[in-house]
Amino acid sequence: MTTQWESLANEHILGIAPYEPGKPVEELERELGIHDAIKLASNENPLAPSDRVQQAILAAVPNLNRYPDGSGYYLRQALAKKHDVSPDQVVLGNGSNELIELIVRSFLRPGDEAVVPHPSFVVYPMIVQAAGGIRVMVMLKDHRLDLEAMARAITPMTKIVFIANPNNPTATIVTKDEVAHFMSRLPERTIVVFDEAYIQFALGPDFPETLEYVTQGRKVVVLRTFSKAASLAGLRIGYGVADADCIALMNRIRQPFNVNSLGQVAALAALEDESHTLECVRMIEAGRHYLYDEFNALGVKYVPSRANFILVDVGRSASDIYQRLLKEGVIVRPMTPFGMESALRITVGTPQENRRLVKALRAVLGKSSA
């Protein structure tokens, strides 16, 4: 008998379910024979990168025969200046997803525990499991991270705690006061990862300034990304801010050219172009309110959002509604894999896309348009 590939695999990965990305627009259009499908499934920015960013990318194209700057010198300088830290406190990643992996691989030993909220970003437990760590899942409370319960879940074996703020898929935040209380109870040796992918949509006086914990020398890593508000999901670029010693350890295992050159110049140009971010934050905010009103009219319950997506409860089988929305050319995300049988996660789109979603939802839910 021949050897099965699975018997050769690292045993830690065998229990991991493959990540299911949102259905690509092109695939749905091919299936339906249509040309105007919309994707509201992956929390992407519906706006193209700004002209300035596109120009910067085009200007860098002739140099693509060269490897990128492996240290990301200029981008790290700019990010350090923006956040008032030193460049050796900044690490770039192929998306912030790569940084989650670098943190886990740098610090989590097999048998160490990681405290992970649930439901939250599926990448955290996946990477912890692959590293042979133990996932300690802590349920949300009223769709919000339960920092009290997460603090109680910490043991002497806890190496890392993940805090997605805002959380995906619920779009709720934990507040400045809640985080301060949590940090005051946290053992000194426990690393907290604040994943702030959606921070631009969430800002307000109640939102925590987690970079202050880095400055205070706490064991904190703050993750940010250019994938959402900056419209650069396709170029895969994110960054982490932490103590220089922490960053140095992550750099030991980071692939030398992990961030491509177009991503670096695009992110640099995006940093100098705050108006694009402001424009899309305003558009998303208006879109959230439009959708709340329409959901109310349709009798669809939702969780008020501090991000560019909304968790809704359609009151019946979400996978059925998902399938029927697909037939209308609208891709959303069913939350069935999280055990939320009647929930969909819907990314806020352009005003036009939002109207299209509402029309499709009204048709699918069998409501008249009166």
Ligand SMILES: *Cc1c(COP(=O)(O)O)cnc(C)c1O
């Ligand atoms: C979208 C998202 C990210 C961003 O990932 P990138 O790899 O930077 O594209 C990170 N964390 C959460 C919770 C997200 O939803």
